[in-house]
Amino acid sequence: MNKDYKISNDGTIFEIKDDGSISKLAKINDKGQISTLSGTVMTANGGSKGGYWFFIIVFAIAIVILAVLYSETNNAYQWANYERNEYREKYENASSSISSLRNENNSLKQERDKAKSELSNLKSKVSNTYPLIITDIEIANVYNDGTIQTDYGYMIYSYNTMYLKPRVKYTGLTTGSKTFKIKLYEPDGSLSTGSYSTYSYSDDAYIYEGENTCKFSGWGNSSRGKWRSGTYRIEIWYDNTCLKSKTFTIY
Numbered sequence: 001m002n003k004d005y006k007i008s009n010d011g012t013i014f015e016i017k018d019d020g021s022i023s024k025l026a027k028i029n030d031k032g033q034i035s036t037l038s039g040t041v042m043t044a045n046g047g048s049k050g051g052y053w054f055f056i057i058v059f060a061i062a063i064v065i066l067a068v069l070y071s072e073t074n075n076a077y078q079w080a081n082y083e084r085n086e087y088r089e090k091y092e093n094a095s096s097s098i099s100s101l102r103n104e105n106n107s108l109k110q111e112r113d114k115a116k117s118e119l120s121n122l123k124s125k126v127s128n129t130y131p132l133i134i135t136d137i138e139i140a141n142v143y144n145d146g147t148i149q150t151d152y153g154y155m156i157y158s159y160n161t162m163y164l165k166p167r168v169k170y171t172g173l174t175t176g177s178k179t180f181k182i183k184l185y186e187p188d189g190s191l192s193t194g195s196y197s198t199y200s201y202s203d204d205a206y207i208y209e210g211e212n213t214c215k216f217s218g219w220g221n222s223s224r225g226k227w228r229s230g231t232y233r234i235e236i237w238y239d240n241t242c243l244k245s246k247t248f249t250i251y
Helices: 049-129
Strands: 004-007 012-016 022-028 132-142 148-150 163-172 176-185 201-207 210-215 230-238 241-250
Touching: 132 230, 132 241, 163 230, 201 210
Parallel strands: none
Antiparallel strands: 004 012, 012 022, 132 148, 132 163, 163 210, 176 201, 176 230, 230 241
């Protein structure tokens, strides 16, 4: 026997029997869920209680998973927040240190510029009296034409002595040609003189700023054995200032 089933507009499922009578069976909602006329959702196995437990278990599992995910996310967030605060503190400390170093650097630059200015002024004043600072004097024994017989730093023997030629190492404070006076004292303390009674001879030399050397002309004569054995003293003067004095020995 064939049965005819229909669904009304409100979702009621009903059966039209052979005698024309109508029997309401169930309802179906927009989601396709079938329920009894009293409103109980029907499951595939024909019961509703098992369906409730299924959804409860699924819901509980979902809650546990969400709780775990939330806990892990919250821990990660707190750790990220901690690291962010730590980096921020380090950044602020570094910024403070950089600012302090920048201020210190500016102060040092100001002190350096001030020191340079003072040094320049002092150098200008000193160079009027001391155009150079002589650090050492060396003596060579030379012929009349300036050819070296005994080089600087070597022992000079009396029987070879002719012209005693000084060489000075200096630090120049200014640049330009200057006139110097050389005084040569013999072993008995007497000043070796020629045309001048207060110094042995004078010589011009061009001075350069910074560390340099210069050679003065020699003092003596072309006859060998000019200077006897003994300890001598040589002085280099500029105007009325003795720039350097040194003793040396002729053997």
